Amino acid sequence: MRVVFMGTPEFAVPSLQALADAGHEVALVFTRPDAVRGRGKKLVASPVKQKALELGIPVFETTRMTDEAKVAIAKAAPDVMCVVAYGCILPDDVLAMAPLGAVNVHASLLPRWRGAAPIQRSILAGDAETGVSIMRVAHDLDAGAWCAQVSVPVGGKGCMELTAELADAGAKALVDVLPRLSDGTVEWHEQDPAGVTLAAKVRKEEMRLDPAGTVAANALRVQASSDTAPARLVVAGKGVRAMTARVTDEAQIAAGVIEVQKKHVYLGCADGTLELTAVKPDGKKEMPAAAWASGLRGDLTWSRAE
Structure with a gap:
């Protein structure tokens, strides 16, 4: 044809x-x-x-x-x-x-x-x-x-x-x-x-991880992340893109808190814990979350990116 x-x-x-x-x-x-x-x-x-x-x-x-x-x-x-x-x-x-x-x-x-x-x-x-x-x-x-x-x-x-x-x-x-x-x-x-359901263009603000949100919703944001609408959060005042993550019950972390335990990086959400497995800090290349977290110090919290 x-x-x-x-x-x-x-x-x-x-x-x-x-x-x-x-x-x-x-x-x-x-x-x-x-x-x-x-x-x-x-x-x-x-x-x-x-x-x-x-x-x-x-x-x-x-x-x-x-x-x-x-x-x-x-x-x-x-x-x-x-x-x-x-x-x-x-x-x-x-x-x-x-x-x-x-x-x-x-x-x-x-x-x-x-x-x-x-x-x-x-x-x-x-x-x-x-x-x-x-x-x-x-x-x-x-x-x-x-x-x-x-x-x-x-x-x-x-x-x-x-x-x-x-x-x-x-x-x-x-x-x-x-x-x-x-x-x-x-x-x-x-x-x-x-x-019929409508698939409107995904806005960047929809993809921001939220410590007040459910762990399931935050995990889906990471899964749906793209270069044009990335899943982002702020840790210690610096922006970072969550590349891959998973819901876990291996740690119980308070909402808004980030903890590193035995090379696992955990984010506390409203009703559970999300484990970050790969990230891309602003201005840097993608890396394992554990490698990124090795440079974090002190009591850490995370928040929604602006």
């Missing part, structure tokens, strides 16, 4: 690679423009752009569907458009430009977690499972009918690990669906409005 692919982050890369590996003709890739990333403040191409160039596929960079963008799609003459975390609303006239329409790889089991941050929201909510849905792109956000879903257990997976697993699952589901889309045998399922 002749495909126009639209995507931006690392999550979309496996789908682009899978389309190429399956022998589909990816005529054009749409992605968001190069952006300033990292401490170097240099313009960096999106992961999808980097993969497209590696595959020798032409790239069109835009944040919205301009007349120029629409002309580019028309010239590409796609049978179908495949959208994976592109970050741009597609107007109805664009959706009508491919005979087979536009399908999207969405990182949730729709109708649960429509929106920008389905993976983090599933973790923060304590969902036992999440997954990916192959859905028809519709006028309303993530409201289209779906034709394939793959479930994935959440367990103790961190945000990065779960994202990578869902990206691979979505890529496989996408290439499995396209032949059935082409021959008309695909079955569409409308979403049940009663099951």
Whole structure:
């Protein structure tokens, strides 16, 4: 099939690679423009752009569907458009430009977690499972009918690990669906409005560990942590990111107190104890929590980051 692919982050890369590996003709890739990333403040191409160039596929960079963008799609003459975390609303006239329409790889089991941050929201909510849905792109956000879903257990997976697993699952589901889309045998399922939940973008302040909060809530914040919304706390007046942690009953620590016992670092929460296992102090590299705590002195408390 002749495909126009639209995507931006690392999550979309496996789908682009899978389309190429399956022998589909990816005529054009749409992605968001190069952006300033990292401490170097240099313009960096999106992961999808980097993969497209590696595959020798032409790239069109835009944040919205301009007349120029629409002309580019028309010239590409796609049978179908495949959208994976592109970050741009597609107007109805664009959706009508491919005979087979536009399908999207969405990182949730729709109708649960429509929106920008389905993976983090599933973790923060304590969902036992999440997954990916192959859905028809519709006028309303993530409201289209779906034709394939793959479930994935959440367990103790961190945000990065779960994202990578869902990206691979979505890529496989996408290439499995396209032949059935082409021959008309695909079955569409409308979403049940009663099951809709919204996955709003995760704000940094939501991810701040809180000594007045439950140990379970704080553990989920660490599990859902990402570079854009990290789980943070303040110890001895200095900021630190909690990289990994676990709920424990091996120590009983008062809320707001931090203790180091036999190379274990414990945070007291409102109803239990959280053990930090890896941290990233501000301005330093990630390290084992025990190594970081070896430099702490005196009676220590921890607090919510500002």
